[in-house]
Structures are given as structure tokens and as C-alpha cells.
Amino acid sequence: MKDLSRDHYDSVAMLLHWAIAALILANIPLGAFSEQIEAGLEASAMWLHKSIGLTVLLLSLARLAWRLTHRPPPPVMEGWRGRLAGAVHWAFYALIILVPLTGWMRSSSSGYPLRWFELFDVPKFAIAPKSAEAAAVVTAHEWLAWTMAALIALHVSAALHHGWVRRDGVVRRMWPQAASG
Ligand code: HEM
């Protein structure tokens, strides 16, 4: 079988992929369990959730810009698998921007201050509390975040399948060691 790991992503694409993945994997439980976390801790969990999320937004804009200006390695698969992988990848580029953006909009209508890691204030969108827009962005943030979680499950299953079952070198395309190879 052709060893696909000869082609690999550049180091900036890899760094952004793994940094964003780690931050998102931390932020989904922080958002989802915020209500279950003890009352006193809830505020600090949300503070972290918002700061991590805003960081994801910044990194994702940089990542999209990098992706549009740097050619990735050639696609791995033909047929429906290749089309599915491509569709999921582009859906991710949209979601890693839209999920934090709707979170930011959602927080704009609340009375809490919005600060990035206690370092500086982040401006808010003009969304009135209890308005139709405020309700819409709450729903949007929730649905987009869960859609992203489902696609992550699919994407990670596919990566594990390539790594452990097909052993075709696809995972090494995104694995830093490959950068020197
Ligand atoms: C990687 C980015 C993000 C992910 C994956 C994410 C994910 C989630 C998830 C899964 C929930 C629980 C669903 C719900 O109860 O509605 C949630 C809730 C929430 N998120 Fe995010 N979020 C992100 C970014 C942000 C940002 C940037 C902000 C604000 C600046 C934000 C503000 C909120 C708020 C206020 C809640 C409601 C928490 C509660 O119910 O008490 N999120 N988020």
C-alpha cells in the first residue's frame, strides 16, 4: 500500500490543528457542565470557557487564512470517503469560527463583564438582554457546538481507523514528527 505519510501538512498547519483541537476538547465540557459545577465554581468555569473560546476564534481566523494561502498535501482518498472527509474538514473551518462567535454574541447580552483571561476587556456586540436576537444566539451556540462535537467524534473515529486498522500513514500527515521527514 502507498505510504501516505510522505506528504504532510506544514508545521504551522499542524501547530494550529493541535492547539485548536486541544482547546476545543477542553472547552466543550467546560461549557456543557457549567450548570452542574458547584455554584461558586461556575463563574470561574465560565470565565475560562469564554477566554479559551475567544482564543480559539483568534487561532481559527489565523488558521483559515493560512489554509487559504498554503497548499495542503494532496487528498488521501477518492470516492465518497474523500468527499466526506473534505466536507467535514470545511465544516470544521466554518464551525471553529461560528461556535466561538455565537458564544461571544451570547455573552454580549448578559450582564457579566467579558474579559480575556483577566487581562483586558473584550467589547460586546449590541444585543439587548431578553431580545429575540439574544434567544437566537443562545440556540445557535448550543446547536453549533453539539454539531461540532458530533463531527469531532466522526473525525477522530476516522483518524483512529486510519491509524490502527488501515495503517496507511494518514495520521502521520498531521503528526509533528513527519515535519522532518
Ligand atoms: C471553542 C469554542 C467554544 C465551544 C466548543 C463552546 C461550547 C459550548 C457548549 C457545548 C456549551 C453548552 C451548551 C449550552 O448549554 O448552551 C456552551 C455554553 C456556553 N458558552 Fe460556549 N463554546 C465556545 C466558545 C464560547 C465563547 C467564546 C463564549 C463567550 C465569549 C461562550 C459562552 C458560552 C455561554 C455563556 C454558555 C452558557 C453556559 C451556561 O449554560 O451556563 N462560549 N458552550
Ligand code: HEM
Ligand atoms: C477536536 C477538534 C478537531 C478539529 C476542529 C479538527 C479539524 C481538522 C481539519 C479542519 C482538518 C483538515 C485540514 C486541512 O486539510 O486543511 C484536519 C485534519 C486532520 N485531523 Fe483533525 N481536528 C480535530 C481533532 C483531531 C484529533 C483529536 C485527531 C486525532 C485523533 C485529528 C486528526 C487529524 C488528521 C490525521 C488529519 C489529516 C487528515 C488528512 O491528511 O487528510 N484531528 N482536522
